[in-house]
Amino acid sequence: MCENCSSERLQALQNEILEAIARGEALRAIMQRLCLRAEAIAPGVICSVVTVDSDNRLIALAAPSLPDAYAAAVTGVPAGPRVGSCGTAIFRGEPVCVTDIATDPLWQGFTHLVLPLGLRACWSSPINARDGRVVGSFAFYYDHPRGPDAIERQIVATCLHLCAIAIEHEEVRARNHRLAYFDTLTGLPNRASFNESITQMNAGVTTDFGLMLIDIDHLKVINDTMGHAAGDALIATVAARIQAVVGQATAFRIGGDEFAVLLPKGSRAADMRLVASAIIAGMARPLDHDGNGIMPSVTIGAALADEQRGDTVKLRQDADFALYHAKETRRGGYVRFREGLRSSMIRRLQTKRDVAEALTEGRVIAHYQPVVRIDTGEIVGLEALARMRMPDGRIASAGEFQEALGDPKVAYRLTGQMLGAVAGDIAAWKRAGLDIQHVGLNVTAADFEKGDLVQRIVKALERVGVPPRNLVIEITEQVFMGGRKDGVARTIAALREHGICVALDDFGTGFASLTHLLDFPVDIIKIDRSFIAAAQSSAKSSVIVEAMVRIANRLDMKIIAEGIETQAQADWLRAKGGRLGQGFLYAPAMPAGLVGELLQRLGRKPDRPLAALQGVTASAA
Numbered sequence: 365m366c367e368n369c370s371s372e373r374l375q376a377l378q379n380e381i382l383e384a385i386a387r388g389e390a391l392r393a394i395m396q397r398l399c400l401r402a403e404a405i406a407p408g409v410i411c412s413v414v415t416v417d418s419d420n421r422l423i424a425l426a427a428p429s430l431p432d433a434y435a436a437a438v439t440g441v442p443a444g445p446r447v448g449s450c451g452t453a454i455f456r457g458e459p460v461c462v463t464d465i466a467t468d469p470l471w472q473g474f475t476h477l478v479l480p481l482g483l484r485a486c487w488s489s490p491i492n493a494r495d496g497r498v499v500g501s502f503a504f505y506y507d508h509p510r511g512p513d514a515i516e517r518q519i520v521a522t523c524l525h526l527c528a529i530a531i532e533h534e535e536v537r538a539r540n541h542r543l544a545y546f547d548t549l550t551g552l553p554n555r556a557s558f559n560e561s562i563t564q565m566n567a568g569v570t571t572d573f574g575l576m577l578i579d580i581d582h583l584k585v586i587n588d589t590m591g592h593a594a595g596d597a598l599i600a601t602v603a604a605r606i607q608a609v610v611g612q613a614t615a616f617r618i619g620g621d622e623f624a625v626l627l628p629k630g631s632r633a634a635d636m637r638l639v640a641s642a643i644i645a646g647m648a649r650p651l652d653h654d655g656n657g658i659m660p661s662v663t664i665g666a667a668l669a670d671e672q673r674g675d676t677v678k679l680r681q682d683a684d685f686a687l688y689h690a691k692e693t694r695r696g697g698y699v700r701f702r703e704g705l706r707s708s709m710i711r712r713l714q715t716k717r718d719v720a721e722a723l724t725e726g727r728v729i730a731h732y733q734p735v736v737r738i739d740t741g742e743i744v745g746l747e748a749l750a751r752m753r754m755p756d757g758r759i760a761s762a763g764e765f766q767e768a769l770g771d772p773k774v775a776y777r778l779t780g781q782m783l784g785a786v787a788g789d790i791a792a793w794k795r796a797g798l799d800i801q802h803v804g805l806n807v808t809a810a811d812f813e814k815g816d817l818v819q820r821i822v823k824a825l826e827r828v829g830v831p832p833r834n835l836v837i838e839i840t841e842q843v844f845m846g847g848r849k850d851g852v853a854r855t856i857a858a859l860r861e862h863g864i865c866v867a868l869d870d871f872g873t874g875f876a877s878l879t880h881l882l883d884f885p886v887d888i889i890k891i892d893r894s895f896i897a898a899a900q901s902s903a904k905s906s907v908i909v910e911a912m913v914r915i916a917n918r919l920d921m922k923i924i925a926e927g928i929e930t931q932a933q934a935d936w937l938r939a940k941g942g943r944l945g946q947g948f949l950y951a952p953a954m955p956a957g958l959v960g961e962l963l964q965r966l967g968r969k970p971d972r973p974l975a976a977l978q979g980v981t982a983s984a985a
């Protein structure tokens with residue numbers, strides 16, 4: 365062939381390939397095209413292109429004139445000092461010309477791949493990226509032992525250039541794809557991938573797949589208290605643990621603290637529950653961040669696609685709904701969407717609205733339940749309990765609207781009004797000459813979040829001239845779970861410095877109660893009524909109550925047993941060393957006026973028999 369004709373054809377080849385790259389044609393197709401064109405310009409030559417993966421293993425890109433088996437055999441072989449012409453050229457970073465495959469030591473162990481095809485010689489040149497990396501090799505095979513001629517060298521020089529451009533272009537494309545479809549922090553596919561996957565799954569014939577939404581609990585608290593690096597470590601750990609359970613293909617990071625898992629077709633409710641349990645169980649190991657232990661915890665909501673009849677928008681809404689419900693009612697747990705959830709959610713929202721309205725209209729009032737000495741029935745204190753006067757005149761107890769207190773705004777307002785009412789009532793009782801020792805006020809995590817709890821209390825008491833020692837602040841472990849630990853600890857300490865007692869409410873129902881006692885010393889522990897109710901029938905509860913009494917004594921804390929309903933329970937508690945209690949046996953919660961009357965007649969008179977107290981409260985109820 366004349367040199368001019370070949371350089372003209374080379375120019376055409378170059379334009380064609382560049383155009384294909386610019387058009388966004390797939391890399392393999394471009395390489396295929398390049399080989400065919402090069403073979404046409406250099407008759408008798410057979411071309412192949414290989415690239416390498418991140419571990420420097422060969423990947424056949426194109427060898428259009430060789431059987432598929434050749435590409436399959438080459439792919440996966442690590443480049444090395446004696447790996448045919450291509451593997452060696454990549455390894456050395458320089459051209460390798462083997463003029464006789466049959467005898468050359470570089471081909472030892474690989475000759476069976478090419479000799480039967482009639483190939484006898486191979487000249488392979490490394491493809492260099494702009495930054496000098498070897499990203500592949502371009503090879504000419506010959507059917508008799510020989511090396512390249514001048515024209516062939518020219519062709520290969522052009523092809524190497526084109527290969528480099530095409531491969532680098534592909535790398536950029538892959539990187540952009542990764543950025544667009546993968547989350548850099550966790551390496552998981554992102555929201556865009558999730559959207560595509562769920563659409564694809566839904567396009568299938570069967571729709572029996574599941575969607576699970578997983579939310580990291582308290583990520584904000586970790587970010588705020590330990591810094592964003594700790595938050596990132598938590599996110600990455602949670603992602604890895606989810607992936608360990610469900611595998612890579614089906615887990616996505618779809619938001620700052622939210623992951624999605626698509627469960628395969630054929631998934632039933634029971635399968636989803638198993639996966640959810642495995643994920644939750646997988647979290648129960650602390651992760652170490654700069655010497656600080658962080659205990660990951662997640663809340664999971666899920667929905668099954670077939671229950672939505674193929675409507676992915678509804679599927680996601682339902683899973684979201686289940687997650688929302690789980691976060692409100694079962695943090696750290698799992699909830700699957702059921703139709704009933706919708707109505708319970710609507711009810712919750714309605715309750716919240718009702719309470720907000722009652723607060724605005726001044727229909728929230730304080731009732732008081734006496735705290736008594738178990739041995740004598742003497743009233744030693746009171747617990748203020750919120751009540752809501754309904755538009756029809758009925759009085760709703762806090763248990764009926766407690767859900768509304770999950771809303772921080774409502775909870776904060778409720779505390780404000782209760783505080784005012786309690787302070788006012790204590791002042792009135794005092795004016796009437798009644799000896800009131802302690803009145804408990806229930807507060808929530810929302811009261812701790814603003815950081816103004818102490819001021820609010822001190823102000824409210826000062827306004828009516830009631831000393832701080834008359835108030836007991838009752839907190840549950842929810843307060844610790846929701847807030848920043850150091851902030852909560854500081855507030856508790858500040859309350860106690862002001863002479864306000866602090867009680868740990870519903871003790872025994874939460875998580876890690878004993879650790880909390882060490883971190884947050886309090887004055888009073890209130891044993892949850894579930895222990896009292898179960899105590900006589902369950903040996904375990906009995907042991908726990910006994911232990912709690914002993915712990916409280918040793919830590920110099922008072923202990924109050926809640927929900928005493930029978931004399932038998934009272935006797936049993938007394939035998940276990942319990943001294944203080946409250947419950948329907950003694951008195952229910954009642955309006956301030958009635959409490960005044962009761963105190964006037966019975967308060968702090970140890971000789972008064974229990975029966976008399978019970979008589980009064982029966983009529984009060």
Ligand code: C2E
Pocket residue numbers: 733748749750751761762763764766769775778779782805806807808838869870893926927928929946947948949952953
């Ligand atoms: P809690 O603090 O554990 O209050 C004790 C609850 O047990 C009260 O229910 C009380 O009426 C009830 N109770 C008392 N003795 C017995 C008994 O012998 N047997 C049984 N079965 N129950 C008894 P209530 O008033 O419905 O309050 C429920 C929860 O609502 C309270 O639990 C407390 O967590 C919350 N709550 C009540 N008032 C307020 C408030 O003013 N502010 C806040 N933030 N929460 C409040």
Ligand code: CA
Pocket residue numbers: 747806838869
């Ligand atoms: Ca309480």
Ligand code: CA
Pocket residue numbers: 869870890892893926
């Ligand atoms: Ca309680």
